[in-house]
Amino acid sequence: MKKLTLTLQHIRRAPYQSLAAIIMTTVTxxxxxxxxLAAIGTHTLLTYFESRPQVTAFFLDSTTSDQLNSLQxxxxxxxxxxxxxxxxxxEALTIYQDQNADxxxxxxxxxxxxxxxxxxxSAKSVTDLEGIAQIMEGAEYVxxxxxxxxxxxxxxxxxxGVRWGxxxxxxxxxFASLTTIIIILGLKFTARKLEINTLSLLxxxxxxxxxxxxxxxxxxxxxxxxxxWGLSYLTLLYLTPNLVEFLQGITILxxxxxxxxxxxxxxxxxxxxxxxxxxxxxxxxxxx
Amino acid sequence: MLIFDKVTxxxxxxxxxxxxxxxxxxxxxxxxxSGPSGAGKTTIAKLLLKEIEPTLGIIKVDSDxxxxxxxxxxxxxxxxxxVVFQDFKILMDRTVAxxxxxxxxxxxxxxxVILKRRQELLNLTGLxxxxxxxxxxxxxxxxxxxxxxxxxxxxxxxLFADEPTGNLDPETAKGVIKLLQEINKQGTTVIISxxxxxLVKGMGARSIELKDGKLLKDSGSKAKK
Numbered sequence: 001m002k003k004l005t006l007t008l009q010h011i012r013r014a015p016y017q018s019l020a021a022i023i024m025t026t027v028t029x030x031x032x033x034x035x036x037l038a039a040i041g042t043h044t045l046l047t048y049f050e051s052r053p054q055v056t057a058f059f060l061d062s063t064t065s066d067q068l069n070s071l072q073x074x075x076x077x078x079x080x081x082x083x084x085x086x087x088x089x090x091e092a093l094t095i096y097q098d099q100n101a102d103x104x105x106x107x108x109x110x111x112x113x114x115x116x117x118x119x120x121x122s123a124k125s126v127t128d129l130e131g132i133a134q135i136m137e138g139a140e141y142v143x144x145x146x147x148x149x150x151x152x153x154x155x156x157x158x159x160x161g162v163r164w165g166x167x168x169x170x171x172x173x174x175f176a177s178l179t180t181i182i183i184i185l186g187l188k189f190t191a192r193k194l195e196i197n198t199l200s201l202l203x204x205x206x207x208x209x210x211x212x213x214x215x216x217x218x219x220x221x222x223x224x225x226x227x228x229w230g231l232s233y234l235t236l237l238y239l240t241p242n243l244v245e246f247l248q249g250i251t252i253l254x255x256x257x258x259x260x261x262x263x264x265x266x267x268x269x270x271x272x273x274x275x276x277x278x279x280x281x282x283x284x285x286x287x288x
Numbered sequence: 289m290l291i292f293d294k295v296t297x298x299x300x301x302x303x304x305x306x307x308x309x310x311x312x313x314x315x316x317x318x319x320x321x322s323g324p325s326g327a328g329k330t331t332i333a334k335l336l337l338k339e340i341e342p343t344l345g346i347i348k349v350d351s352d353x354x355x356x357x358x359x360x361x362x363x364x365x366x367x368x369x370x371v372v373f374q375d376f377k378i379l380m381d382r383t384v385a386x387x388x389x390x391x392x393x394x395x396x397x398x399x400x401v402i403l404k405r406r407q408e409l410l411n412l413t414g415l416x417x418x419x420x421x422x423x424x425x426x427x428x429x430x431x432x433x434x435x436x437x438x439x440x441x442x443x444x445x446x447l448f449a450d451e452p453t454g455n456l457d458p459e460t461a462k463g464v465i466k467l468l469q470e471i472n473k474q475g476t477t478v479i480i481s482x483x484x485x486x487l488v489k490g491m492g493a494r495s496i497e498l499k500d501g502k503l504l505k506d507s508g509s510k511a512k513k
Binding site: 199 | 363367371377379394395
């Protein structure tokens with residue numbers, strides 16, 4: 001308790017240095033939060049598309065049931081699939097009629113004969129899509145293969161971009177925060193050199209001397225982590241209605257509160273490690 | 289209590305601060321370590337606190353060989369020795385009470401014990417009315433008394449006063465010497481390091497005289513057996 005009181009006294013006595021450290025760590029953790037949420041969001045989006053029938057093969061009218069079974073077996077044996085659904089001509093017509101129920105003109109012109117039978121394959125991993133499509137395209141009785149390659153590829157690029165961009169930017173900012181805390185605590189340590197020397201000569205243990213500085217570093221980064229997380233959560237809540245409209249039925253928002261709590265816990269832990277590490281380096285380097 | 293056995297200290301630049309010094313100080317003794325500036329008095333204080341290491345020889349405090357004390361146990365050694373520093377080493381942003389409390393807080397005493405001990409020390413040093421003053425509000429003599437109070441806070445067996453009268457007028461200096469004598473009468477071993485030999489004449493203390501790092505004279509132990 002005495003150490004905490006002493007630490008708060010140190011912070012009050014150099015308010016601008018303390019403010020600089022808190023702002024730096026807040027910005028860092030705001031960016032960490034944004035990229036964490038973006039990574040979770042894009043990953044969920046990818047999972048959403050992965051869980052939908054992604055590859056559809058349309059068959060020639062001459063296709064036999066043996067050929068269908070053979071193709072299905074080959075896909076099942078080669079890749080891990082979530083589901084394989086066969087849609088016959090009559091089912092295709094029903095789907096077509098449901099989709100165009102409000103347009104009688106389109107319904108009049110279409111019969112089951114002109115609609116092809118199809119096979120809808122849902123993969124467990126997005127990386128399998130292309131292989132499944134290649135098997136389908138290789139079958140001579142397959143007329144056309146359609147799969148959401150472009151969407152998936154775009155999302156994959158986004159997932160990777162968010163992931164690596166987030167790691168790079170967060171890493172850079174964490175390093176900047178680390179050096180900021182080291183410099184500020186180093187300055188404070190140097191400014192109190194006489195006091196530290198006196199404490200040492202009076203028989204103070206190394207922890208008695210370094211403790212308040214370590215606590216100060218932890219306060220900067222943990223407070224920054226909390227503020228950064230809070231700002232990101234407020235921004236997310238503010239943007240949620242617009243994002244829901246943009247995503248049209250893809251239910252990744254609102255983000256469940258427990259996900260936000262997990263993000264907070266992770267960031268507080270990261271803050272604790274960052275603050276302790278920075279202050280230990282500062283007091284070790286300047287304590288010599 | 290304190291043994292210096294053939295201690296030599298040569299600094300990195302070749303300066304020999306102490307050359308083959310030997311003396312033994314018994315428990316409860318009052319010793320005046322005298323000599324002009326550069327005689328080696330402050331070097332002895334630094335060796336005692338293990339701020340620096342001797343080049344040769346053995347130093348023992350309370351039968352502990354300082355050479356064998358590991359860096360992490362230096363703090364424990366320093367807690368046994370009360371030191372009145374030549375440059376005070378007072379924390380200017382803390383009150384008299386907080387400066388005295390510091391030594392006790394380091395040892396982890398609780399607030400009740402600290403308060404009680406602080407009152408005793410303020411009474412002993414005559415600073416009861418200065419408890420809440422900051423060092424900048426005090427005279428040189430009063431500052432020296434704060435340093436003595438702080439050095440005595442942990443009830444050390446050995447008190448080393450390095451030039452305790454160095455910055456004081458003759459009257460105040462006499463008061464400080466008298467205080468150190470009183471502390472010695474209460475059983476603490478006191479070493480007064482000074483270049484002002486006139487001030488300590490006639491106080492019945494053992495005299496160890498140094499010059500250029502060499503022992504010139506030792507009037508001999510007057511240890512209470």
